[in-house]
Amino acid sequence: MIKIHWHPYSTYSRRVMIALLEKHIPHELVTVDMAARKHREPEYLSVNPYGRVPTLEEDGFLLYESNAILTYLEATHPEPALVPADARGRAVVDMHMRLCDLQMARQAGIIIFPKRFLPKERWDEKAMAQAKGEIERHLAILDSQLDGREYLVADRYSLAEVSYTPFVQFLPVMEIAPPPAVAAWVARMLDRPSARQTAPAQ
Amino acid sequence: MIKIHWHPYSTYSRRVMIALLEKHIPHELVTVDMAARKHREPEYLSVNPYGRVPTLEEDGFLLYESNAILTYLEATHPEPALVPADARGRAVVDMHMRLCDLQMARQAGIIIFPKRFLPKERWDEKAMAQAKGEIERHLAILDSQLDGREYLVADRYSLAEVSYTPFVQFLPVMEIAPPPAVAAWVARMLDRPSARQTAPAQ
Numbered sequence: 001m002i003k004i005h006w007h008p009y010s011t012y013s014r015r016v017m018i019a020l021l022e023k024h025i026p027h028e029l030v031t032v033d034m035a036a037r038k039h040r041e042p043e044y045l046s047v048n049p050y051g052r053v054p055t056l057e058e059d060g061f062l063l064y065e066s067n068a069i070l071t072y073l074e075a076t077h078p079e080p081a082l083v084p085a086d087a088r089g090r091a092v093v094d095m096h097m098r099l100c101d102l103q104m105a106r107q108a109g110i111i112i113f114p115k116r117f118l119p120k121e122r123w124d125e126k127a128m129a130q131a132k133g134e135i136e137r138h139l140a141i142l143d144s145q146l147d148g149r150e151y152l153v154a155d156r157y158s159l160a161e162v163s164y165t166p167f168v169q170f171l172p173v174m175e176i177a178p179p180p181a182v183a184a185w186v187a188r189m190l191d192r193p194s195a196r197q198t199a200p201a202q
Numbered sequence: 203m204i205k206i207h208w209h210p211y212s213t214y215s216r217r218v219m220i221a222l223l224e225k226h227i228p229h230e231l232v233t234v235d236m237a238a239r240k241h242r243e244p245e246y247l248s249v250n251p252y253g254r255v256p257t258l259e260e261d262g263f264l265l266y267e268s269n270a271i272l273t274y275l276e277a278t279h280p281e282p283a284l285v286p287a288d289a290r291g292r293a294v295v296d297m298h299m300r301l302c303d304l305q306m307a308r309q310a311g312i313i314i315f316p317k318r319f320l321p322k323e324r325w326d327e328k329a330m331a332q333a334k335g336e337i338e339r340h341l342a343i344l345d346s347q348l349d350g351r352e353y354l355v356a357d358r359y360s361l362a363e364v365s366y367t368p369f370v371q372f373l374p375v376m377e378i379a380p381p382p383a384v385a386a387w388v389a390r391m392l393d394r395p396s397a398r399q400t401a402p403a404q
Binding site for chain 2 (some may be wrong): 049050061063064065067068069071072075076087088090091092094095098099101102103106141144145
């Protein structure tokens, strides 16, 4: 049985939850009590030395980095497929997953975490404004790529969308108004049953 | 014929060069004249909207993000293999490649670029010190994982090492003294013919 160490507020954990639902994969959830800083204690650091969630555990096999977990689930549970069948299509999904981490997820964390969990006097507003600008420039690129399409790759829902869903959920919190093709894509993703079932509490 | 848009000073491009050599893949190089800011002009932005190198081009197919290119080359040119045969081994290689980007490559760029190309009065020394601390904490984790092993995954040279090679090359420039198991691993990687042939000019 696949065990997922996670936290319900974790955007990265939500990626894995969505993939597990989309693929109907039986699993067991282990909540890491991050409020009590259990993720910084030796027991969890022996599972994930970075002290982050999610981590997949399966018969003693440990894997972290949410996009690596998604790729592993795809390799081990190929149906229903969340990547195209051909090498080029798979490569483009992989590229978009990496770009989601590098150009959006990290920057979103800089904005979302303080806005959700810290009093305003502790916000680093300069860093937050810079992160917002980076996301806006990235969304402008996605907008031109999405123009006339429903999804990023081969016009079908893929792991690229699984990666993006938890982060685009917070565009309103980040006060980012997405350009039109991105806005339609976001609405499409958030309307999926796997997204609705994993939506964070407001 | 695979065409690689690259620049000889680009650490990310060097990853792809190493994989091409390791796999004996015929290719054509197109140098993007970054000094003349050609990477910011519409012609190159139509190849890679982020204006970065490397980009792979093959019969009109375009792929960027160096680790996505490495994964694509592995899928399309599986011999000699630079990943293990099993899904778990492949997943751990994938995880390390992502961690290289998230915990080392970005931070290395913050330090290396100014040190190589900018006068000292333009250095952001606070950001550089923070990046150095992040790399040092990451190398401490790698050190415990490498203890008693020659390579990160399944004790064989893999795409994880291909990803790391261009960045660990600059540890001396970054004034980072690696812990012992990392130091031995770095020496092993940099001694490979593919690393020697692609070593940057001093």
